[in-house]
Amino acid sequence: MKAGQWDPKAQKVVINDIAKPTAGPNQFLVKIQSASLCHSDLILDLRPDYAVTLGHEGVGHIESIGDAVPTKDFKVGDSIGFNYFIGCCFECDGCMIHNLRCETGNQKLQGFYVDGFFAEYAVVDWQNAVKLPETLDMSKSAPLFCAGITAFHSVDSCELKAGDWLAVIGCGGLGQYAIQYAKAMGIKAIGLDINDSQLEMAKKVGADAVFNSMTNKNYLEEIKKLTGKGCHAAAVYSASNAAYAGFDFVNTFDLTTGKYRIKADSTGIPQRMKKAVDFTGKHSIQPEVDFRKIEDLPQMVADMQAGKADKRQVVIF
Numbered sequence: 001m002k003a004g005q006w007d008p009k010a011q012k013v014v015i016n017d018i019a020k021p022t023a024g025p026n027q028f029l030v031k032i033q034s035a036s037l038c039h040s041d042l043i044l045d046l047r048p049d050y051a052v053t054l055g056h057e058g059v060g061h062i063e064s065i066g067d068a069v070p071t072k073d074f075k076v077g078d079s080i081g082f083n084y085f086i087g088c089c090f091e092c093d094g095c096m097i098h099n100l101r102c103e104t105g106n107q108k109l110q111g112f113y114v115d116g117f118f119a120e121y122a123v124v125d126w127q128n129a130v131k132l133p134e135t136l137d138m139s140k141s142a143p144l145f146c147a148g149i150t151a152f153h154s155v156d157s158c159e160l161k162a163g164d165w166l167a168v169i170g171c172g173g174l175g176q177y178a179i180q181y182a183k184a185m186g187i188k189a190i191g192l193d194i195n196d197s198q199l200e201m202a203k204k205v206g207a208d209a210v211f212n213s214m215t216n217k218n219y220l221e222e223i224k225k226l227t228g229k230g231c232h233a234a235a236v237y238s239a240s241n242a243a244y245a246g247f248d249f250v251n252t253f254d255l256t257t258g259k260y261r262i263k264a265d266s267t268g269i270p271q272r273m274k275k276a277v278d279f280t281g282k283h284s285i286q287p288e289v290d291f292r293k294i295e296d297l298p299q300m301v302a303d304m305q306a307g308k309a310d311k312r313q314v315v316i317f
Contacts, residue, residue, distance in 0.1 A: 003053045004118035004297035004315070006044055013298040016051065020121050023066035027123045030060040030080065035117040036142040036289070036314045037300050038173070039239045048113055054297070055315075056084035056110055057146040058117030059138055069126045079138055081145040081277065083128040083270050084110040084117075090127040090270065099269055117142075118297055120317050130273050133281025140286045143173055143312045144277065146267055148287070151177035151237070152276040153265040155185065158233040162186030165231040167223070170238030171195070171202040171210070173312045176287055178235055179207050184283040190223060190231060193238075197310040201288055289314045 007014045023029040035058040059081045062074060074080070085099035087106040094101035100109070110116040110124075132141060151174045160166060166182045168175045171193040182189040183206040191202030194214040202210050209226055211219040224230050236243050247262070254260060267273075279285075288311045292300055300313045 001120035002294050003115070003120070004055065004294055005051045005053050006047050007051050008047060008049050011044075013054065013301050014051075015295055015297065018053070018119070021115070021123045023064050023123055025066050025068040026126055027066040027069075028074070028080070028126055028129060029063040029066070030058075030082070030122050030124055031063045032058055032060040032117055032120060032122055032317050033079075034059055034139050034142040034314050034316050035119075036147075036312050037297075037304060037309075038143075038146055039304065040146075041111065042301065042305060043112075046112075052111075052113065053115035053117070053119050053122075054111050055116035055118035056112070057142045057144075058082065058084075058122065059132060059141045059145065060122070063121065065126075066123075071126065074126065074129065074131070079132040080129045081132055081141060081273075082124040082130070083145065083267060083273065085128065086110050086114060086123075086125050088125070088127075090125070095269065096271075097269075098266070118294065118315060120294075128270050130270070130277050133277065135281045135284050137286060139291070139316055140289050140314065142314055143177070143287050143289070144280060147173045147312070148177045148280060148285070149267045149273060149276045150174060150265060152181050152279060153268055153272065154178065154235050154237075154263075155181045155187070156276075157263055157265055158235065160185070160187050160232055163188065164233070165190065165227045167192060167231040167234040168202070168207070169193075169234060169236045169243055170240075171198040171207075172237065172239075172310075173287060174237035176201055176205050177285070178237060180205050180283075180285045181279070184279070184285060188227075190226075192219070195307070195310065201310055205288065287312045291316050 035055045088099040088102040092103040171191045179189045191207040191210040199210040
């Protein structure tokens with residue numbers, strides 16, 4: 001089968017012919033429908049010294065079911081999405097916090113240290129899987145299983161009410177998802193970025209207002225005028241270190257007296273996925289995407305590295 005891999009010897013992304021995997025115990029073999037590129041995929045200098053298939057955002061159909069899968073909730077042919085951790089026990093105290101903290105020590109990160117989803121087929125642990133709602137276009141759904149779920153958890157955990165204001169800092173793939181989730185929850189959303197094309201996308205997916213924080217020197221005053229006194233919460237989705245510079249000045253007295261709260265979120269554990277996926281399906285929330293072929297993956301990576309990708313880039317198999 002075809003697979004997009006990081007070649008550590010050549011130091012570049014290549015398309016290789018590799019063996020089709022088989023489902024082991026507690027696993028599904030999945031025929032990948034689509035896989036999408038995430039900024040995390042660009043962490044190439046920390047890869048192992050062997051070729052590994054990239055990609056940790058994917059969806060597909062169950063091709064076969066391995067031995068010892070205890071559930072009858074899934075069957076061959078089901079459309080599923082999945083988290084990208086493999087080898088975890090999914091039950092220990094560590095796994096209830098984050099699967100990378102599994103107490104067995106057997107956890108692996110697909111797309112980084114073991115083969116991921118930029119391939120025609122992949123194996124996933126069944127505990128990681130969730131059925132896709134019929135209201136979602138499967139070809140556009142791969143970004144949901146990292147960017148989308150992360151964005152949902154972060155907006156949901158802000159504990160805002162309808163009519164409140166949320167500042168979305170960074171209007172790439174995660175930020176665009178966050179704006180759509182906020183609007184579906186009745187929250188007013190402001191998009192902040194330094195890329196005008198991404199700000200245009202933010203408006204297209206529903207932002208109430210957008211500001212270029214580099215070219216508009218008065219954006220803070222304009223936000224205060226628009227909202228009355230400022231946003232009730234801000235969520236940072238930028239890959240730039242500058243977006244997090246304010247955290248260097250956290251005041252513990254302000255924290256303890258409730259002036260602000262600081263939270264962090266991610267895709268989380270599989271037990272949290274269903275809420276996010278069901279909400280996404282109910283409101284038919286999907287990202288703007290560019291459809292590509294597996295042969296385009298090297299150029300996709302180059303475009304993202306150069307900051308030229310204003311939509312999620314999705315490989316269709």
